[in-house]
Amino acid sequence: xxxxxCKGTALHQLAPSTLYVAIAQLISLDLPDVEAETFEADTxxxxxxxxxxxxxxxxxxxxxxxxxxxxxVLESHTEFLALLTTPPAIGSEESYKIIFADxxxxxxxxxGAGLSIGGSVxxxxxxxxxxxxxxxxxxxxx
Amino acid sequence: MKCRLLREESTLPCKEYPGEWRCRKCGAxxxxxxxxxxxxxxxxxxxxxxxxxxxxxxWTLDVVSLVRQGxxxxxxxxxxxxxxxxxxxxxxxxxxxxxxxxxITPEDFKVFDDGVMRGYKPNGDWIxxxxxxxxxxxxxxxxxPLIIVEDE
Numbered sequence: 001x002x003x004x005x006c007k008g009t010a011l012h013q014l015a016p017s018t019l020y021v022a023i024a025q026l027i028s029l030d031l032p033d034v035e036a037e038t039f040e041a042d043t044x045x046x047x048x049x050x051x052x053x054x055x056x057x058x059x060x061x062x063x064x065x066x067x068x069x070x071x072x073v074l075e076s077h078t079e080f081l082a083l084l085t086t087p088p089a090i091g092s093e094e095s096y097k098i099i100f101a102d103x104x105x106x107x108x109x110x111x112g113a114g115l116s117i118g119g120s121v122x123x124x125x126x127x128x129x130x131x132x133x134x135x136x137x138x139x140x141x142x
Numbered sequence: 143m144k145c146r147l148l149r150e151e152s153t154l155p156c157k158e159y160p161g162e163w164r165c166r167k168c169g170a171x172x173x174x175x176x177x178x179x180x181x182x183x184x185x186x187x188x189x190x191x192x193x194x195x196x197x198x199x200x201w202t203l204d205v206v207s208l209v210r211q212g213x214x215x216x217x218x219x220x221x222x223x224x225x226x227x228x229x230x231x232x233x234x235x236x237x238x239x240x241x242x243x244x245x246i247t248p249e250d251f252k253v254f255d256d257g258v259m260r261g262y263k264p265n266g267d268w269i270x271x272x273x274x275x276x277x278x279x280x281x282x283x284x285x286x287p288l289i290i291v292e293d294e
Contacts, residue, residue: 005262005264005265005266007245007247007262007266008244008245008262009245010242010243010245012152014153014154015204015207015208016203016204016207017201017203017204017205017207017208018153018154018203018204019147019151019152019153019195019201019203019208019213020151020152020153020192021211021213022242022243024238024242025242025248027247027248069248075207075210075211076211076242079207095154097152097192101245101262103264107189107191107192109190109191109192126248140179140189140190141187141189142164142166142189142191
């Protein structure tokens, strides 16, 4: 049992070189909200006050989000942005992994079905961009 | 066109570079050249690490990008010409890649670049770099209410 620090956590993207390459200058990372899908299984003859739920057997993978300082010409950023101009074909979706800063450098591997990009330009801050990766399926947990 | 990887890298598990897996339920482990989702012994879900590619491996895919990011160095003249970077630019790119690998946060970029620190300890403290003592001395001088006269 341990509390892991967040400094050193990295998001890697499988680059065209087929090697995982870290997305640089990350400030924060939102892990996916993975959720088992449920449905309300209440019936008219249920005498209990509680509303029963059952699982459908499906799991929503959620999305991974991040915020980073944007360098518009940095290779790892341009490669990520290029995925928006030329989205991967079905069957060749991008692979990603999150590497935690624990002593085992634990990895969560996942496949991204789609991307989202945003950003902010403010006088009192550095140039920032936010990104989101919609998961195809659920991550591979260790 | 070829380049040589400077550090251990990772890729999707394949025949040449299998990925290790471990079952937390029955303790079985192994490596596989394809994606493994279930333990062959007890059929429970398993996690598989990405495959390791050793440092020094000659790589032929997307070579220019790897060199420009400081991940690899040119391994032939064709690559050197295509990359078109000076030795100083290559060293700088490798330094920036080191900074990225070590997870240095933006507020510590300057101290890392100046050699004051070279990474983080497990508790988040700095691992002192070659210039740590000098920087600490300068800071002490700055913070001191006394005027410190140094020998010439």
